[in-house]
Amino acid sequence: MFRMMVFPDDLLYSREHTWARVDGNLVTVGLTDYGQAKLGEILNIDLPEVDTYVEQDEPFGTIESAATVTELISPVSGDVVRVNDDIADDVGIINSDPYDTGWMIVVEMTDASELDNLLDSSEYNDYVLGEEGLD
């Protein structure tokens, strides 16, 4: 399955294959290129409503691909302030454009120190190689 993956330098990454784009205390969250490739063609998604409190390393939604349900894990804790409703109508953009139009939620982060638990792009790349047994 492994192919050359894109992990932009300006993002942080969780070990559960979600990315975080930090802008002040607002964190945009989505699924990484590796995460979407691991799941295959995405068919359904269930995201939280605005004002839902999500916790770091806990599920914030679920996603379906190939008759498989997988939890989406939040990279940070805080209140959901925006949800990308467009992807519910076109979930395929999570596969085709995971870092831009495929974003999922924006979280108003409550504890910036949680960012220390995330990986930068180089560390995440190494983590993915390890998961694939290629390290």
Next chain:
Amino acid sequence: MDRWRLIPYHKFSAFENMAIDEAIFRGNQLGQSPPTLRFYGWDPPALSVGYFQDVDQEVDVGYCRKNRVDIVRRPTGGKAVFHDRELTYSFISSEKQGPFTPGVLGTYLVISRCILKGIAGLGIAAEVAQDSPSVERVNTAHCFSFPSRYEILIAGKKVCGSAQTRANGAFLQHGSLLLCFDPAKALCAIRDRRGRVTEDTLREAVTYLGAYLPEGQTDPEYLSGVLKAGFEDILRVEFVEGRLTPEEEALRDKLLTDKYLSGQWNREGRVPAKDRIS
């Protein structure tokens, strides 16, 4: 050789079956439950729907109620299955155990090879579907109306439908191997709003083991032994008969009460907040 757990064939209600599978899955995520292969049947017959399906739109609830067909929502994805004369398996493991890889499709392929090996032991030539179905084909309520990639076919027809859920580095895959198939019954219970799935299209798309076996060889307990040998051969492990641990039994009971017997879960796909199990 590694020794993994086998939970032998037994019939349970739809609600018990899903609670048992999820209890083992959650135990495995915590490192408390070993990799487990379980075989089971459904008593009474039941309809299971995928995690994301809309029961009100895709199931004839009135028919099911009138005919005492239980309706349960699975923790896994995929489409609706009418469970009657079939052998159901569930397999729970870490994503990184044995030959498994992190990808979803890779897991399907490994388990399909196990089942294929078992079926070959019956003298039946089966194969693995290579093509992914189009979105248009997936857009029906019936699991058996199309084969997904790496599902099992006999003579080009689907004989086993499978689905997965994954969390915290573990996966649960369960699937239905048809021993007999009545398209009329399946059509009564599952709604197809587009009217594209008919008895004829199901007959063309679906087959069952009973069509290839002498009478008397479709006993699920006998067949579960045959499939177990296929899993052992491909995974290169020994499956040792076991039972649920006390922790799994306690979790099964809690899941049964709070989730799988809950109308809110089965109809809406939600567990009441007060009953959520973390």
